[in-house]
Amino acid sequence: MQHLGEVLARRKAAGEASLLVYAMAGSVPEERFLSVVDALSEAGVTGVEIGFPFSDPMAEGPVIQRAASEALRGGYHWADLQRLLRACAERLPCAVMTYLNPIVQRGEARAVEEIAAAGGSALILPDLPVEALRPFREARRVHRVDTVLLASPATQEDRLATLVRKSEGFLYLVSRFGTTGLGGGDTPSTRGREGDLAPLLQRAHAIRPKLPVLVGFGVRTEDDVLRHRRAGADGVIVGSAVQALLSDGRPVAEVVERVRPLVEALHAPLLPA
Amino acid sequence: MPEWYGPYGGAYVPETLVPALRELEVAWRSSRRDRAFRSELERLSHDWGGRPTPLYFAENLTREVGGAEIYLKREDLLHGGAHKFNNALGQGLLAKRLGKARLIAETGAGQHGVATAMVGAKLALPTEVYMGAVDMGRQRANVQRMRLLGAQVRSVEHGARTLKEAINEAFRDWITNVQTTYYLLGSAVGPHPFPSMVCDFQSVIGREILRQSRARWGAPPDLALACVGGGSNAIGTFHPLLRTSTKLLGVEAGGSGGPTAVGSASLTRGRPGVLQGMRTYLLQDAEGQVLETDSISAGLDYAGVGPEHAFLKDSGRVEYTAATDTEALSAFHALARTEGILPALEPCHAIAEAIRRAREMPKDARIVVTLSGRGDKDLEVVGAHAAPR
Ligand SMILES: Cc1ncc(COP(=O)(O)O)c(C=O)c1O
Numbered sequence: 314m315q316h317l318g319e320v321l322a323r324r325k326a327a328g329e330a331s332l333l334v335y336a337m338a339g340s341v342p343e344e345r346f347l348s349v350v351d352a353l354s355e356a357g358v359t360g361v362e363i364g365f366p367f368s369d370p371m372a373e374g375p376v377i378q379r380a381a382s383e384a385l386r387g388g389y390h391w392a393d394l395q396r397l398l399r400a401c402a403e404r405l406p407c408a409v410m411t412y413l414n415p416i417v418q419r420g421e422a423r424a425v426e427e428i429a430a431a432g433g434s435a436l437i438l439p440d441l442p443v444e445a446l447r448p449f450r451e452a453r454r455v456h457r458v459d460t461v462l463l464a465s466p467a468t469q470e471d472r473l474a475t476l477v478r479k480s481e482g483f484l485y486l487v488s489r490f491g492t493t494g495l496g497g498g499d500t501p502s503t504r505g506r507e508g509d510l511a512p513l514l515q516r517a518h519a520i521r522p523k524l525p526v527l528v529g530f531g532v533r534t535e536d537d538v539l540r541h542r543r544a545g546a547d548g549v550i551v552g553s554a555v556q557a558l559l560s561d562g563r564p565v566a567e568v569v570e571r572v573r574p575l576v577e578a579l580h581a582p583l584l585p586a
Numbered sequence: 587m588p589e590w591y592g593p594y595g596g597a598y599v600p601e602t603l604v605p606a607l608r609e610l611e612v613a614w615r616s617s618r619r620d621r622a623f624r625s626e627l628e629r630l631s632h633d634w635g636g637r638p639t640p641l642y643f644a645e646n647l648t649r650e651v652g653g654a655e656i657y658l659k660r661e662d663l664l665h666g667g668a669h670k671f672n673n674a675l676g677q678g679l680l681a682k683r684l685g686k687a688r689l690i691a692e693t694g695a696g697q698h699g700v701a702t703a704m705v706g707a708k709l710a711l712p713t714e715v716y717m718g719a720v721d722m723g724r725q726r727a728n729v730q731r732m733r734l735l736g737a738q739v740r741s742v743e744h745g746a747r748t749l750k751e752a753i754n755e756a757f758r759d760w761i762t763n764v765q766t767t768y769y770l771l772g773s774a775v776g777p778h779p780f781p782s783m784v785c786d787f788q789s790v791i792g793r794e795i796l797r798q799s800r801a802r803w804g805a806p807p808d809l810a811l812a813c814v815g816g817g818s819n820a821i822g823t824f825h826p827l828l829r830t831s832t833k834l835l836g837v838e839a840g841g842s843g844g845p846t847a848v849g850s851a852s853l854t855r856g857r858p859g860v861l862q863g864m865r866t867y868l869l870q871d872a873e874g875q876v877l878e879t880d881s882i883s884a885g886l887d888y889a890g891v892g893p894e895h896a897f898l899k900d901s902g903r904v905e906y907t908a909a910t911d912t913e914a915l916s917a918f919h920a921l922a923r924t925e926g927i928l929p930a931l932e933p934c935h936a937i938a939e940a941i942r943r944a945r946e947m948p949k950d951a952r953i954v955v956t957l958s959g960r961g962d963k964d965l966e967v968v969g970a971h972a973a974p975r
Contacts, residue, residue, distance in 0.1 A: 366875075367874075367875065368745070368875040368876040369745075369750065369754055369861060369862065369876055370754075371599075371600065371754055371757050371758065371761075371862065371863075372600040372758075372761065374758075378744060379744075382744065382745070385875060390873060391873055412860075413598055413860045414859045414860045414861060414868075414870070414874040414876070415873055415874040415875070416874075417859060417860055417874065418859060418870070418872070418873060418874030419873070419874070439600050439601075440598045440599060440600060440860070440863070441598065442596075442597060442598060442599070442601075442604070444596075445596065445598065462601075463600070463601045464601055465600070465601045465602040466602075467601070467602045467603075467604070467605050467606070467764060467765075468601055468602075468604070468605070469605055472604065472605075476601070487600075487601065487602065490602060490761065490762055490763070490764060490765065491602075491761060491762040492758050492761060492762065500740070501690075501714065501740075501759045501762065501763055505762050506762075
């Protein structure tokens, strides 16, 4: 079982970029989920972020919202997540991404302990502010589950410094003003605008040179990967682009075809834009 | 301005919103001390809004009930037909000050949407209102009013398609357009500074009650009641009365009362959790998934509640209870019959409870109920139920 934060740090030190894939637990049958993870692992993906569905996912666009409500409609539970996580963690380093309330109701310490027991090594909560990190700190010391913080193009300098110092495992840099998803939507809530990430990435690296910074939200093409790498990202996170295929019932091979060029773009030499 | 009410409140939001919430807090702190801002707010509240609203002795209702005197704080007479005006105007002026180019809002019953649309028109700010598809169906008159006032109404089609989903969608819009857009949240809910700011703007209700009751009988009321959805008319009623000896009572929606229905009574039937930026009481399952609620009144049909109410419940200063759909409907008819007033279904929950309490109190005791809105929007819903005999 590999620790996600350690793998990312090792790759960063070796000058290799990383790619995480996000998928919603319970949005497809477990067997299919695992065969996708197997195929992704073979294709060279670095790790998996397993989404645990929440009824009110404030930061998600339509694709992940739909995946979450499908999972909940199917009666997906925390116990199911633990089983899935156990199986996934044998294949790739794993993080759990959800919202604060399911974790609070489980009890922060107990939730983290259970994630660790199932082989997960990071927890990502988009509605957890850095000010409320305390209950997770202690749990991390005991169970080695990193609490990954998010930063955004809206984040101001002093706040970024705090986030960089307090984030564990890596820093999740949101690429744009907006929710997760493919962008280019035609309603005001899906029309996200990408931020200027290079200055943020530079600052983050200057403050804590060893902390990997991964860019997510709206990543779907090789160009996206290359652009974020050029801006200074240590890797990217692909979510909705993959989830859309899973939710549509596309074959595993198609998911891999979608991800493979992105993995290749991790290794492509960086030419100036 | 408090961010925390005991363990409740806070600002549990995606990082993209953090700077906007800071900016809002700073602007609000300076505005509330600013004489020009306050006199503009007062002038428009008075001339455009119709403040102060009367404290009305419901003599016939009192006689029929045969107990304590029942007084109504007439927020239904405010421009737009509900207390929502107080908050929409205050925040609209703040949005203008911040130089924002666009207003967004959520709405349940449509009253906050109407108030925001009015303010958008008055202040020349383009306005978009998110509203659950179910609510658009049951509060059609308000959808039409918003449109006539120039606002765009955006139908929210996921989940239970009511207020909670409308708030989620408004937050998603704000996350996306935060640099240009002001989110005019309509109740004392959400992340800091919204709950305390909304409480500030709504506290005019309680201040007037205090002034009017002192002028009338020389003391605060013995009991004050308000309905609790997100809790803005209730906190506005209660806040100025917290330091008096007035007993305070918040009334939530008990819903249809069916065996599996949870109603919308987050304080009476829920437990603490985190939703939509705040730590507060929620109706949720064992794993923290938020439940679908039910209420005859779209404005109370919500699984959460403002964090200050959560604190006031725990501290025991305010009592919270619930009234069912049926009880609210009979209060509607009682008020129509005895006083010639068609109330909104939301405050009917408080009126139902006031009637119950009045019977148990001495005749010289005085009860004030905040009549938070008028009933024009609910004619179809009320019409669909048979009037009680
Ligand atoms: C007339 C009226 N009263 C009460 C409410 C409930 O909101 P709050 O609890 O914030 O006062 C609404 C909400 O739409 C309303 O329209």
